[in-house]
Amino acid sequence: MRTPFEDLLRDLAPQVLGALVRRYGGFDTCEDAVQEALLAAALQWPSEGVPDNPRAWLITVASRRRTELWRSDSARRKREETVAALALPEPDPTPAVDDTLTLLLLCCHPSLTRVSQVALTLRAVGGLATAEIARALLVPESTVGQRISRAKQRVKADGAEFRLPPPEEFPDRVAAVLQVLYLIFNEGYTASSGTSLNRVDLTSEAIRLTRQLHDRLPADGEVTGLLALMLLTDARRPARTLADGSLVPLAEQDRGTWDAVAIAEGVALVTDALATTAIGPYQLQAAIAAVHDEAARAEDTDWTQILGLYELLNATAPGPMVTLNRIVAHAMVHGPLPALAHLAAAEADPALAGHHRVHAVRAHLLDLAGDHEAAREHYLTAARTTLSLPERRYLEARARG
Structure with a gap:
């Protein structure tokens, strides 16, 4: 179980990174500095207590570390060290701007492979350390480190700027973000390999990040649909396995153990999205999940409605699993x-x-x-x-x- 310190640090990670990149530029160096600041907080706060303004504390520490990294990065910029030394921030050097969406779009830059987008998203926006991402993705820590390093180099080489993309690129970039979050959730809900069916660390992180995205884009029907889909699906997790980890199929699950609060929220989200926005694949998948979740017994499931929804889904977003x-x-x-x-x-x-x-x-x-x-x-x-x-x-x- 994560500690309150970990939850706070993960919530603050994109805010701190956004503050540094907005002020200094240089995503790669700023991201390294933020990771070191998060590590320092994880080591100090449990014994010394959380500062009165934890965001400002992290920005200050990360900014100082970023300056150190920047100074040692290249001799050709040595003449600018004096300017950099004077650039140490005040306790809160930038306004409290929510840069989560901008960071998500940057981490899902089209020049990156999907696996690199996942790793960079979990690192920069999720605030996970390299070792945590390695455990989550079931790959060696060195592999994750290499992927993140190559991804940051690619973003830098492509000259990606820390800003929202132009209007004509925005829908495709948001769609890429949704695909990455969907992939993270699916790998957590039904792990493709290994001894555990569920990877709660991944599903929880996917829901948390999607909720943050929904906070920024509440009128986007597909963002709402994805959040609803995750909530409605994850609500069944307590009944999916027995004490020994054995899989329990949907028709045999104890529905009394499903998370009724998550189901209610998911149903409300998808109902509103279907009524007020253009219908998309995530909304349709959420609607299917809602039909399953609202059936008191397996035999009460409205399969005719589910089949109709799958026909619509197959027409709009065909795929093997569909x-x-x-x-x-x-x-x-x-x-x-x-x-x-x-x-x-x-x-x-x-x-x-x-x-x-x-x-x-x-x-x-x-x-x-x-x-x-x-x-x-x-x-x-x-x-x-x-x-x-x-x-x-x-x-x-x-x-x-």
Whole structure:
């Protein structure tokens, strides 16, 4: 569990970084300085207490460290050291401007790869240390460090400025931010590999960052839709696993343990977005999640409505997982045999060919159709090809009947 100090530091991280970059420029050097200031606070505040103005304390420490880094960075700028020494900040050198959106857009710069965008977002906006990001992404700390370093160098080389993009670029840049936050959440909610099904550190961070983005763009229907989707999905987390970590499918979960407060907030958000903004993919996914969450029992689920929503989603934002989920919804409305035919056709998509989820869906449909022996074989095939240990155990258990 995170301490109150950690929560405060992560909330302040983008504010402090924004203050430094706004005053000095040089995202890469400022970001390094902020990380050192956060580390200093994490070491000092638990014993010495939180300063009266923690934001100003962090800005002061980070600014001094940034000046030290700047001085030693290159001999060619040595003649400017005197000016830099005079530039030490007052306790609060910049107005309390919320730069979270600008930082998110900078971290999701189009010149960066998606994995670099994720790492840089978690570092600069989330305030996570390199070691924390490595643990979250299940990769070596050195790998994360290299990705972040290359990402900052790329941003610098491309001359990216610390400002909102021009109006014509803004929608695409925000869309990239939403994709990164969605990716972070999905990896946390169903880890693609490893021994745990959930990575709460990632889901919590994704929700926190998306909530900050929603605070800046409350009228953006897709930002609202993504926040609603995360809340409605994460609300089921307490029921997704047993005490031993075993996976519990949606139809068998104890719905009494779902987070009713998160569900209520998510439903309210997506209802308002659908009524007042242009419909987009995240809103549709949130609406599907809301239909599931509002069913008191699995058998009360309105599958006809879910199928209709998946048809809309498939028309606006088609993708492999949308295809598979639509096929499952089709089976719940029209029966497993037509759905099996749709699944056979869907395998022509190279993104689905051989995917363990295709085998899992086929096994589920065969089970519904009464062909349990064939279902068993596909459950075992799915179990062999997934990298998630909880999923593998669940699929093997289904194969055993």
